[in-house]
Amino acid sequence: MSSRIIHQSQNFLLDLLKATYQNQEVHPLLQQNLDKLNHDFALLLRTWAVEQFSNQPTTSPNLAKIIFKFSKIIQVFEQGNPAINLEIAIAGYEAVLQVCSREVCPQEWDSTQQALVVAYYQRQQIICRIIEEFKENNIQNHNQINLLTEQLQQELQQSKQKCDDLQIEITQLKQEANTSNTTYITSLTTDLEELKQRHSCLEKNITQVKTSSLIEHFNTAIFYDIENLTMGRRNPNLNFSLKQIQKSIADLNLVNKISIQCAYTNWSDRRLKVLKNEIQELGIEPIQLFDYSYKKNAADIQLAIDVMELAHTRPNLQVFVIVSGDGAFASLAKKLHEYGKTVIVCAYKNHTNRVLAAVCDRVISIPEPEAESVNQNINWVGPRINRRT
Incomplete structure (x- = not known):
């Protein structure tokens, strides 16, 4: 952003926080500046x-309360882009936690954590809707690819038939050995070469379309923390x-085909x-690790590192x-x-971190992992959310 836009945004932020502090109506100010909510x-x-x-530690608790209150307001603000409004609220909550620790202000910390969990859940719902839309578009794209492949195959068949017909006609003319037909034979031979080139291009296009479609199917990577x-x-x-575990993952609608599997531990x-x-x-690749410190988990x-590298280098991996x-x-x-990726966590029911x-x-x-529960079915559940009653 340019310095002028940054200055305008800072002034807008200060106006919002001032209105929040003075218990004024914030919605009109938001409505007038929807373009700045990004x-x-x-x-x-x-x-x-x-x-x-950092600069004003003595006033930080009061400022944190104002930011928390504003975050609650923007979280339910329905105009503009609700997804962006939610991200602004999350940014505010996460900033508040920089000051409101469990030890210093436990009540504010608990309220912020609860609000943040709800916001994360709302973000998840938005992402799920986006994923469903993406899936629908993906299905349409696959249908278009299949239609294009059929058209190319039909054209390829027609091209092959024309090549065969021309080849037969040229052979017959050569057998007649009529000098007057020499020019015509040359013309037909040229047409035949052009058809062969087109035939070759069509074959390459069909191969590329099929390969592209196949790559898109391998959209999932699984990472096992064995410890x-x-x-x-x-x-x-x-x-x-x-x-x-692998079967329960493969059964999800989000998963097309598993491309990569890695298991991390000291094997x-x-x-x-x-x-x-x-x-x-x-087909799981064992990743050998050696822990040089008992407290430092090298596997994590x-x-x-591997996840982020694949997120950058393998665009087909979406899950x-x-x-x-x-x-x-x-x-x-x-x-x-x-980075627009879908994230799935698979873990023991009673040992899954809430955040x-x-x-x-x-x-x-x-x-x-108890002996009598090894053969139990794996069930899909949504994220657990604890709300105060």
């Missing part, structure tokens, strides 16, 4: 608030089925040997599945949303 404004709110909190599945390293619980641990046959059977770091309930992956899920569940588009719940 992603840049959400970023401005976040960065400006953090800067103010989370085994519920720790000291006494790993191996009573879970990777095959059943040199002999206790994990029982999993090796299963990951080979399922490497998994996040990212994280098999872990670790709340540390919530930030990764939010970043993937910024992670809220920010993901789908949550697949699997039973706790």
